[in-house]
Amino acid sequence: MAAVVELIGASKTYGPVEALRGVDITIHAGEVVGVLGPNGAGKTTSISLMLGLRRPTQGQARLFGLDPTELRARSRCGVMLQESGVPDLLKVREILDVFSSFYPHPMPVDAAIAMAGLEEKAGARIDRLSGGQRQRLYYALAVIGDPEVLFLDEPTVGMDVEGRRAFLDGLRRFVGQGKTIILTTHYLQEADEIAQRVIVIDRGRVIADATPSEIKGQVAGKTVSFDSRPTIDPEVFVGLPVKGLEIVDGRVRFLTNEPEAALKALFERGVPISNLEVTGADLEDAFVHLTHHVEEAHVS
Numbered sequence: 001m002a003a004v005v006e007l008i009g010a011s012k013t014y015g016p017v018e019a020l021r022g023v024d025i026t027i028h029a030g031e032v033v034g035v036l037g038p039n040g041a042g043k044t045t046s047i048s049l050m051l052g053l054r055r056p057t058q059g060q061a062r063l064f065g066l067d068p069t070e071l072r073a074r075s076r077c078g079v080m081l082q083e084s085g086v087p088d089l090l091k092v093r094e095i096l097d098v099f100s101s102f103y104p105h106p107m108p109v110d111a112a113i114a115m116a117g118l119e120e121k122a123g124a125r126i127d128r129l130s131g132g133q134r135q136r137l138y139y140a141l142a143v144i145g146d147p148e149v150l151f152l153d154e155p156t157v158g159m160d161v162e163g164r165r166a167f168l169d170g171l172r173r174f175v176g177q178g179k180t181i182i183l184t185t186h187y188l189q190e191a192d193e194i195a196q197r198v199i200v201i202d203r204g205r206v207i208a209d210a211t212p213s214e215i216k217g218q219v220a221g222k223t224v225s226f227d228s229r230p231t232i233d234p235e236v237f238v239g240l241p242v243k244g245l246e247i248v249d250g251r252v253r254f255l256t257n258e259p260e261a262a263l264k265a266l267f268e269r270g271v272p273i274s275n276l277e278v279t280g281a282d283l284e285d286a287f288v289h290l291t292h293h294v295e296e297a298h299v300s
Helices: 044-051 094-100 109-115 133-141 162-175 188-194 212-216 259-268 283-291
Strands: 001-013 016-026 030-036 058-063 077-080 149-153 181-184 198-204 203-210 221-229 243-248 252-257 276-282
Touching: 001 044, 001 181, 016 044, 016 058, 016 181, 016 203, 030 188, 044 058, 044 077, 044 149, 044 181, 058 133, 077 162, 094 109, 094 133, 109 133, 109 162, 133 149, 133 162, 162 188, 162 198, 181 259, 188 198, 188 283, 198 212, 203 212, 203 283, 221 259, 221 283, 252 259
Parallel strands: 030 181, 030 198, 077 149, 149 181
Antiparallel strands: 001 016, 001 058, 198 203, 221 252, 221 276, 243 252
């Protein structure tokens, strides 16, 4: 399978700050990859190197086997940034007409409008779009060139629930065409739903690279949450088989491989419990487990 995106021993420093440290990433054609990481972990720097927006201090970045700054590589990519800075006085169809002229084999403008769910806003000026509609416009601009690889940076920020659901459905159809998708998002459920593979970057290094199921399998098996009033003392949990304890506004949440034993001990210690939920660990739990360097209870 052909490599679409590669970082080979890539490091990047900004003065005394080492943002990336010898990162190796290979993404193949047709893969849907979520790139996750805490703020400042090196996630954005990695994407910038992949796109040729920045140069690695050491190592290489390759896009379709070429230098990412080459037009032959860039013309095969679509990029959706959080804020694209398009001219507000143009209309939706007008800006898409302009962008389509930049690509050798663009998709029809009407097709891009339909993919983004903007049919009713095709004739509207950009400054009259809502935040969620702007995000959908940025998506239409990213796909207008009919790209082979699509980079999406926090694509659903500002969308309401229905807009997010419609966007994800449209993205799945795009994935069905064999496109390569590289997604960064703070909505980890999105990565869990769409990505076939998740790369977690922390402190400038890749700390996990696996399927969502494999990554979730690295954490304790169950998430337990319940309400407890008055707010309980974290010392109550000393000696219990729990990890990642959080107590926020009276809501208790922790991870455990032994939910029955943990709850039995809490009942015996007189902890008031209501609205109890026990669920399987999700990708957010795994992300927190991987990127928390010192586990400690957070109480507020």
